[in-house]
Amino acid sequence: MRTLTALLHRRWAIPGVSGLLIVVSILAQRLFDQQLLVNALMVAAAAVAGTPIVIKATRALLTRAIGIDLLVSVAAIGAIIIGEYWEAAAVTFLFAVGHALEAATLNKTRSALAELVAVAPDAAVVLRDGHQVEVPANEVAMGEIVLVKNGAKVPVDGEVVAGTGSIDEASITGESIPVEKSEADHVFAGTVSRSGFLQVLATGVGADTTLARIIHRVEEAQDAKARTAQFMDRFSAWYTPAIMVGALAVGLITSDVVLALTLLVIGCPGALVISIPVSIVAGIGRAARDGILIKGGEFLETSAKIDTVAVDKTGTLTEGRPQLTDVIVLNPALDRTGVLRWAALAEAGSEHPLARPILDAAADAGVAPVGLADHTEPVPGKGIAATAGQHRVLIGNAALLEHYDLPDTLQATRVAEELAAAGQTPMIVAIDDTVAGVIAVADALRTDAAAMVDRLHHSGVRTVVMLTGDAPEVAHAVATATGIDEVHAGLLPEDKLDAVAALQRRGHTVAMVGDGVNDAPALATANIGVAMGAAGSAVAVETADIALMGDDLLKLPEAISLAKRTVNNMRQNITIAMITVTLLLVGVLFGGVTMAIGMLVHEASVLIVIINAMRLLRRRARQPAPRFATSCVATRRATSCSI
Template identity: 35%
Template sequence: MIGRYAKLNVYQEIFKSSDFYRVAGGAFLIPVALLIGLMSNTAVIASLSLKELVLIVSVLVNGFPIIMEAVKGVMAKEVNVDELVSIAIIACMLTGNYLEAAVVSAIMVAGALIEEAVSDSARQAIESLVEMTPDTATLLRNGREETVKVETIRKGDMLVVRSGEIIAVDGVIREGATSVDEASITGESIPVNRLEGDDVYAGTTCVDGFIKVEAVRVGEDSTFGKIVQMIQAAEESKTESARIVDEYAKWFTPVILASALLALLFTGDVTRAITVLIVGCPCSFLLAGPVTTVAAISRAATEGVLVKGGGYLENMAKASSLYFDKTGTLTRGEPGVVEILPEGGRSAEDLISMAAAVETGSAHPLATAILRKAGEMSSSIPEAREIVSETGRGVSGMVGEKRVEVVSSDAYGQKGLTTVEVRVDGDVWGCLCMEDEARPMATKAIRDLGAKGINDIRILSGDREPAVKRLADEVGISRWHAGCKPDEKLDLIDTCVGSGLIFVGDGVNDAPALKAADTGIAMGLRGSDVALETADIVLMNDGLEKLPFLVDLSRKMSRTIKINIALSFIINLIAVVLGFAGVLTPILGAITHNIGSILVVALAASLRYSKG
């Protein structure tokens, strides 16, 4: 916490920095001074021995920056814990304790460097994100390729991306095909295939192939740019625990100053007063919240989960209620054929082939589901002609000499299924039943959440009751609300707000509910722009299996903050008492102080290794 090393958003390799060499150089002067002191006939300049002069230089190198930070704090009328150590250093100098002043200065700044180095391990995921954007890209202009700075790329520009290169913008593939490593966006380690017309994102890697990408969003407007901004902003956010610590920290300086004065008055020993000032500096207390929060947010980022602030994780830690939207959240957001019911002795393959023939070329979601199912069954699709689509009824056409109709039916509506009837020359060949299928990991996620004490799990949906009930039974949710209008969703959420209520939606039509809940979690792949703007937490790969992980992480974060606060308070209290009693010297006090701070930071950084 001493001086500028207190900044949590400084990204640098500490042990390669000029600060490290300055601190090491100042510390090296201490043994040099002691060696000079052992030599006979030491030179004396203006009543100071050469040994003392070297020690003073050491204090100037390492102690002066601490004192300057304290002065800046006083000038800005801000409480700065550097004031306590600064007073201690100055007191040592005035009383002629140059060795103590030099050693304390060196230990304090060295400890701050170590704290920063340990804290950096909590930010590794964030640093890797910042470094992941390329500086240049290959642009296609007038049929020629040229390398340009990424910041000069504009919407509509055409980029060329080859195997092994990082995609510099959000865009659409206009030519070519590739596999893309999207781990930086979704946390998914397995590359996904991307074809002409598919979206690709900045910060992802072209694993193989060759593609031409039309830029849609660039720079800070890209999904990746927004992710980096979100995480960096989250570092500055404060949890409720951190805000409480900040309030109490305002009292630390006057209390410790008073304790040091009492030590001087009762014992008459200025060394004890100096020790109290050193050990009373509440660095570890102030670090307890911020470093833990950064570690938790960083850990979530490695799993493709973006958290806008530690406060939202803190809310999750006390949650026992979690409400889901249905379509696009618990389900894929697109229908799939779940039952094929042929009649008259006909086969399922014949039924799906006839239906797919007249649905070819249609962009309707039900047509897409039928064609996808035909592809999965490897059914041959005959050519159709004279295709006519009737809104609200269905589609018809000629397949060979047969007239084929695919029309809406409510035969299985009571089961929550969307059904179409397939007729050939007026005869009913059978029915195709479709539904918006549950996400593969939904059932397991809900079971795991229940095991973690999230006992009030519900579906809030505007869909029909049979469809909602069918899904609820499938994924294992006993409480559900169908036919909910937006205001009705909000009324249900408002009854539980304040208890840590979590709402999970797709970030498009659930914006009011996401905002109203204590913690709003959005699915990132569907309407990611809205999700990134509205939600408190975003699942970039739409993975519901990350919800139990988030609950665990939030509880670990809150628990670690509480442990660190208690640990810091106990260490400071014991150290102040021992300093008052004369058991600790200023040098031992500085060592004790830094051990406490490093221990707190190390406990916080351990969150980086929480299981996903």
Template identity: 35%
Template sequence: MIDEITDFLFGLKMTIVSGIFLLIAVIFMIFGVNTPIYLNPAWGTVIISGIPMLTLAMSRLIREKWISSALLIAIAMVASLLIGEVFAAGEVAWIMALGAILEDWTVERAKKGLKNLINLTPRTGRRIINGNEEMIFVNEIKIGDILRILPGESVPVDGEIVRGTSSLDQSIMTGESLPIDKEVGDEVFCGTMNMYGAIDIKATSLDENSSLQKLIDLVKAADEKQAPTQRIADKWATWLVPVALIIAVVSWIVTGNIERGVTVLVVFCPCALILATPTAIMAAIGQATKYGVLIKSGEALETLGGLNTLVFDKTGTLTYGNLEVSDVISLNEHLTDEDLLKITASCEKLSEHPLAKAIVNNANEVKIQIEEPEEFKMYPGKGVTCINSYGRVYVGNSKFLSENNIHINIDSQLDKLKHEGKASIIIALNGEVIGLIGLSDVVREDSKSMIDKLHDLGNETILLTGDNTETANYFAAKVGISRVYGNLLPHEKLDRIEKLKNDGKNVCMIGDGVNDAPALKTSDVGVAMGSVGSDVAIEAADIALLGDDIGKIPYLKKLSNSTLFTIKANIAISMTINAVAIVCSVLGLLNPVTGAIVHNAGSCLVVLNAALLYDRHFDDSVKIMDTESVEHSHYHFHNDGEHTHSHDHVHIINEIRTDNGIKHIHAHKHAFRRQICKTYHS
């Protein structure tokens, strides 16, 4: 009951009411309105803000054996009341309440992400008994049950394929950009998506032992490890309280004037110190929001400035996470690359496989006329075949072509694509291999420059990814990261983060997927890609890049460094003012009322200094994001070595204004599993 009342009085609405009472008292003082002490408006402030503050101080002292800054302020308040200085008592109580509200606003952290993660767990499964299907709840599934997973369905439990072949999207667990082909004997994970072809699996682990549940548990455990940050004034209160009391008592004894001792207590209150951190953090968070960065935790902003190691996920973070045709390699002298793309797209036209859709989409973009296939057949996890005007076509992996008695002698080309982190599709015509098509994720244009800037600031960069090591090394080399770890599951990413922290590293993790959530939670600071990132990753992270602009990472580092400098400057200002005011109090130059005014002026100076952080400029390459309506724009884009010029009617999402008034607008045109970057000039 007492805690509920305290929380209510410390709330925003009651603090505003408390401030109104204090303002009325100030107005009475300015205009010389004299009232009996018991009718002083500052009593309203003392009751609303002072009583809960006194309760908080005594609770921390008695229950938690914690000498906090609230105790010193409570002593000053009580001492002021004992000598009849109600305004001084109300002033220190209200500043304390205001500081508490600002602090709460800067450390609040959303926890909806865990709920979103739990919602990913399938609720039902399709069990096969004596050849018959029945839908049952997941908690009714037993080890050894045979379950059927149709295309588009999620895997309800961990299991092993006993019948059928397919491709599964495992990005929830590994972050891999490519679907993984699965056949009899392969393991499948709970929560992953069956993309193509029906499969039967045998349940191997249930409920709390499933891979998805373990991922949920990792996020829970990482969240519980995050301890709240004490205010800096509270950290110093252990010695502030006894020093203030000693100076006040000595001043009283030496001068024989109790008013001087009380004035010392009033000016000694660390209210400016309390405001030093939250006001600077609020200004920095406000500025970051202008630039499309959501900072959910003041603690994260403080911590970021001291970080020396930044760890990146690959897919969706350093890359766009969308497949696109990267190589069209004709091995037949009578067929051009365009012919090869036409033959392949015709055969893949009716396929639902993501790689097939990327190829068809690419053919459409370069305006190739795609034929309707005849006698089309698909073989899940292997490939497709059809007849078109060129003859009998086979498109798929090496195993598929070998099963159809087609000789393959292109190991060097396949190895080259593999070393470059690309998926490869082999095309055969009338029993002879005629070419290869490579597909790859696309590196973000600003990834390399961003990594270079971080290196210039003295930071180490590391890549952690669920992709295979060869793919990881290829993309890491393109952006300038030398330390790479591939083939990592979520718990292995988390283990790597913890090992770095145990080695004395201060770690920032940047990622976008569900599989990154435990690592984002465990790292000192987690940064998520806000637009393409999963809700779980965004909620697990401390910072979200709303426009997916990875180039803002160096800006964030500079902002955090400047915020730390402002906090230290505020602390120095507040301590200097307090020291001067203490000397003046001992000499009798200040009384409790004038001391409270000086004390309040120090707090205002700290707030004004913090406010300057809001409009500070850190990086010419980072511009304010604005919203624009539909307009007609000229654009160009680079596509497979050729430049194409066109006009397009587009909806501009983000506009970046430069100082000279020219608008450079960066947008993305999305097609199925392909993303074209365009620069608009208007």
């Protein structure tokens, strides 16, 4: 009995049994000409296929929902009552077959989520009391040391504390090229070791891993409804009762019960109801495979309308790791090393991010300062002043030199302006009352920044805007190198928010791309907030409308292009569904389309809609990014100095 119950719960069991009864009925009619047996077998076939449909329709009615199952149930029961046993059997059998095919193909569209679940690790090898112990992955405790050997899945999020290896992070970032890992690097659960041996300190386990958050987010996103889907739900809620009332009216007017029942079957909006959800599921699934997390159908639809993209500069267009690029000597009594030594001495007491590249360069040159200056005083918006022994060291912009009434600053100012125009952050170094030289720091432009802007334009984005707190000269140098259309420089975080709001007031649908806390207000205000390099960031995965898991700029135009393809796919599916229903209704009213033929065409249209959506699951080959000759770019506020 248990085996029979399990068999009947299999996807193809019910249509299989129903179909077999129909075949036996047809053979019985031809071989024995026993109409009573033939009719009994047809009714049995209709009962086998139709019982689950009636049960679903009844449950839906109890929740005050009228759906496709009710239409088919009424049509099948009505057909049996008036003696149209073949029609009842054919309609329920075809509906059962269609339902099984829908389930199979819908599972295929959700394959991306299944793949994510499949990569979740089952076991982990941990060090406990000096011994290697294999435990279930969800039993690893925070702070334990996990051993990752060649070929094994990484069972936790963590930090490498010893060893080296190559990790395939495709399940997280969408990139198949393995990443080399060594001490202090981060690894993610579900990724796979391709070589080496790593000891990993567990910092995220179980449901607190990046992979678990991705799976949770994709589950929610695939079930979230787009605005169009919500409209279609409201439309179906009115459409289905209207079909029932219309069929009843036709039956009363024409006294043709078969015609009325046929209209019920033909009017089933199955393809229409499924046209949008199946595209959303497929689109979001494809994105997840590529390391792009889209929060839900509504955000997918909105992303297809994006015509303006606002990007932060530092850490988004640039590497976010400034380096010393120039040391220009203006005092003949000094050399390059001497200017760098004085600058490093002054910066040793500074907390500004640009102090680090100066100190690193001084260390490389062998002139790193020993200890700190006697006194270091920041001059807001201008630079810093330090005292070392009997000497005063100034490092900052031209306004700093004016503040201390230094003479002969014209040459230094001119050199600083030239460096700024080239996209670098200049800082003038003065010792006592004499200008020593100018040093410049720059943040390298990402090699794919220009390619990203180019592909955004090709994907339908009309305007790419840079919002940065850096100096106008630096910002415009970056814009020239990357092809950005509009620049807003010298902005505070609240200014970025105002800039995004202004773009929206001009009628633009704006996506804001950023990677820092200072971008949060603008990200929240934009129509779509995009987080870069979100792998490992719980906040980014949970709050961003779109989270690009890897640090790949080209994922952004890829995400927008996929959103547009998904929305186009939804429109195609709606068109297919509407044309099918219209042609069938015309065919019924003017003759030639029976109940069975109508159901067959109806189920075929459902499958066409699903198969069309499944095209989104195919990976499009990415064209290699063109390489642009770019200059370096600086990270700086509008003051263009270190403070």
